[in-house]
Amino acid sequence: MNDSASPQPGRQPFLDATVICLAAPSFAMSSEDGQLRGTGVDGFYDQDRRLLHTLRLLVDGQEPEHVAQRPEGSREALFRAVCRSSEDPTSAPWLLVARERAVRRPDRGESGDVVLVQNVSGRTARCTVSVVAATDLADVATIKAGLPVDDVPCEQVEGVVPAVRWHSPHDNSEVVLRIEPLAPAAGGNLPRITPVEGRPGQVEFRWELELAPDEEWSVHLLVHGKTTTVAGYPVPPRQGAPWQRAEVVGHERMSALLERALADLEALRLADRNSSAEEREDQFVAAGCPWFLGLFGRDSIWAARMMLPFGTGLARGTLHALARRQGTSHDAFTDEAPGRILHELRPAETRHGDGMVLPARYYASVDATPLFVVLLHEAWKWGLAEEDVRALLPHATAAMGWVEQAMDGHDLISYGKGRADGLLHQGWKDSPDAIRDARGRRVDPPIALCEVQGYAYQAATGYAELLTALAGGQAAEREEAARWRERARRLRAAFHRLFWIDGEDGRRYPAIAVDGSGDPVTGPASNMGHLLNSGILQNDKEHRWVAETLMSDELRTPWGIRTRSAHLAGFNPFSYHGGSVWAHDSAIAVHGLATTGFVEEAATLLGGMLDAAAHFDYRLPELYAAYPSSRFGQPAPYPPSCRPQAWAAASAALLCSAMLRPDVDVPGRRLALRPIAPSLMGLNSPYSVRGLRLGERSVDVRVDIDGSTDVVGVDDEEWRIEASGIRVTDGSGRPDAQRSP
Structure with a gap:
């Protein structure tokens, strides 16, 4: 030995x-x-x-x-x-x-x-x-x-x-x-x-x-x-990174975080083998080093979603790589099913201890499949070429077929018990004790996770919009789009009926999950932050309840959002999913708060994440710990966490997006910006984000101290641009228009 x-x-x-x-x-x-x-x-x-x-x-x-x-x-x-x-x-x-x-x-x-x-x-x-x-x-x-x-x-x-x-x-x-x-x-x-x-x-x-x-x-x-690998295993990329080289000016901490993040994402790139050096390769980012250095459906999709403001190339490669491995048949060992998107791809079958045996190609994820469709829809909005969208649309159709099959009698997307030597839970919180109620008791499948209902709602509405836009007047596609809009309405109604819990302070919050009996799992958890941008919340009051719960001392730390409330039994700041702080999870909350109008809350949480980044040399790890007591005045490392990790690194791009709050529709030639004012982020001078990508256009955005905005790189006559006190230039420096809508 x-x-x-x-x-x-x-x-x-x-x-x-x-x-x-x-x-x-x-x-x-x-x-x-x-x-x-x-x-x-x-x-x-x-x-x-x-x-x-x-x-x-x-x-x-x-x-x-x-x-x-x-x-x-x-x-x-x-x-x-x-x-x-x-x-x-x-x-x-x-x-x-x-x-x-x-x-x-x-x-x-x-x-x-x-x-x-x-x-x-x-x-x-x-x-x-x-x-x-x-x-x-x-x-x-x-x-x-x-x-x-x-x-x-x-x-x-x-x-x-x-x-x-x-x-x-x-x-x-x-x-x-x-x-x-x-x-x-x-x-x-x-x-x-x-x-x-x-x-x-x-x-x-x-x-x-x-x-x-x-x-x-x-x-x-x-x-x-x-070493030996499975057939068709990804290879090192031969071409450059599939995103625009972006930078932040005027915000030193954000600039340092983004620079380090882009370097880490570049090092995490893999690709599917192509026939020639000239052929465009399908690149994606591996989930994390060292434990997950391969194609992981959920992680790779989230990283590509976060990077969309800097180009659709990573989304394109990720979508094609996953479509190539989309499920076509039923397999009890791999959990493959028709239309299902891959969970993880390894070079060989792996034994993880405690009796867990995972195949080289494994599909046990409840969220990767709807997220695949969400990424396709969002990439289309950010300018993914129509030929790619059309090529991937049949895979989206198959994915939505699996989503429909995964919906239970409550109209929720759920997962049941898999094989005994596989993963117990199939959401991003997939450790054995990830789903627990307020008393600390484990809740095992069947489970319907709150964030997955949000993903499924986004997938249904986005898929319907894609069908409508690309149908070309075909009645069958219009009927299918209408059917999925109705399916989304039923899902939203089921969520509203089953997930909301009355808290002790009179504020309601969405449960982390609903169990097999249709009962909500009590106890606030960070998953609710993923709902803010999903469209599944019905009104401003529900958005406010989520925002208030996220910003309460139960979940918010000085450096991010806890995965589980510190007021609950079983809370542990060093628990993988039961009290730690995950970088991507907190960044999703920042972005959701910012884009739904809770700007001050978003700015506060963003500042805390940048404080955390400074403690880790501006390389946000996969997760870290925050003691509930203020006596320990900095975040503590979670020692086994990946560094770098894809969605932790890509969180820097999502935080840049949260700062600008863009609403992009490249096919419709529309760009809306509602940037966070520098003063709310502790800045006393303007800041800029350079290298945004709208289809084939490179765009720079400058936010002045009073919140007015300069946009360089788009033609105001061709695009409908909305922002406060905006000035638009075509890249030559000549102002095309200045207005305050």
Whole structure:
């Protein structure tokens, strides 16, 4: 058994102090000193497999003393260390050691470390440098479950360049570690390669160096893996990111958050293989590193929705990738059904601990299917090409067929109990204890989640609008659109009848879910924030009830919205879905509050999220914890959370959208803007969002201190533009119009 097991086997490893370099589907994780010691999550990875878990650097048998580390974008990191001599009374180092890590996508080069040793002692230095390497070729699900795996045997590779290979006889996966000298020193060109005594699978590379004063020696440690995947598994993208490069000016914290988010989303990109480099590829973003680095229906759709203000390219690729894998038949093991949209795609079947076994292609999600239709409708509004909309419309039709099948006797979309070794819950809160009532009791399926009713309502009304707009006068499409508008009306009425709960303070709030008997599950939860923009709430009073509950001390923290009320039994700020704060969940609440008129509340919550972002170096993690007591004056990391994570990163785009409050209809050539005034966000000067994308047009928006708005990049004669005190220019700087509607 190897050292790669977690210190406490059976528990998910922590990541909050981990340095992550990412270029999906490859990544590397280590402690802050860059050493891979074969513990926890340490390693180089590709396609959900760990290629190396140990790559430990030693000088004269000791680890260099760590000094500093610095990320270089999402893909690279620099680690600095020193070696000191006990014989030197000044404790000044005699060797400087640098370690430069780079992760490359498999088709763009090899991942690995450059190790550089420099003699700064002023006299000739003689030392031994060694690198110890080993691997278990474990899959990510096994590592996440904290389960130990045996090391894989190692063999030396014959050739001019020193190299060793580990090979798994179970599935023919293998990894090669190759050594390339960069700046040889006396005696330090070719290493001696020896197995580590008593540790099968571990190997040591050893150099005997002699360095003159100021002389440097360096070597490149290159990692190359070959793993098995399911047919049609996504590949690294060959083309650039499918969105406009956007920026925020005049709001420094928002600017820092967006810049980091776009870099992380770029690193999370994957694509379906296309036939030629010139053919437009279908790109999407993987859900998160390290646990969910693949196509996940719900996560990838939400990230694409959030990124729509910066272009429809990500939505297009995500929709086509999911349509290609849409369910066509019934399968009890994968939960596939005709029209159903994929939940997750893995390179192989995975075992997650506690008896859970998930197939490589898994469909157990109640929300991905209606969200697929919502994304198609919203992408059409933001300017997705009509040829893409028409090509995807049959898939939307099939998806709505599944939605209709999933509706129960109460006219709600629900899910039942799946197989015993699969997921219990099928919403975004999918942990076993995610759905609990006010007394802390678990509520198991059948379940109808509140936010899913909102998604289904949006899907029904959006699908009806698409059918009407693209029908071309066909009676059958008009009749089908009318049928879905009626279905939406019935869903809305059922929601109004079954979900509302009277709170102790006289304020009503929507239940997190309705159980199989039609009874609401008591206790406020953050899911209600997803309803604000869905259209399912019937009037201003219902919107106000949701807004007031979200902003109450039960749910709101200084840094975002809790997933579960702090006043309820079973609340825990470190519970995955029972009290933690999720970045995307809070951003959806900010956007919903802003676009439904609760601007001050939205600005307050936005400021809190930016405070949280500052604590995490402007990389919002998947989730974090907020203590209910004010004695702990900052958000705490949720140690196992993904960093980066797709919808957490894309939340930056959604927050930009919340600031501007756009209502976009590219087919109808209409743009409405109701921006949040700078003063409400604590700014005393104008701010701008540059790089919005309306179809093929690039648009910049500037919001002045008094709330008046400049729009650059659209023609006022062609577009109907609505905003307060707006000035429109065509991009040349010449004002076309200035008016206050």
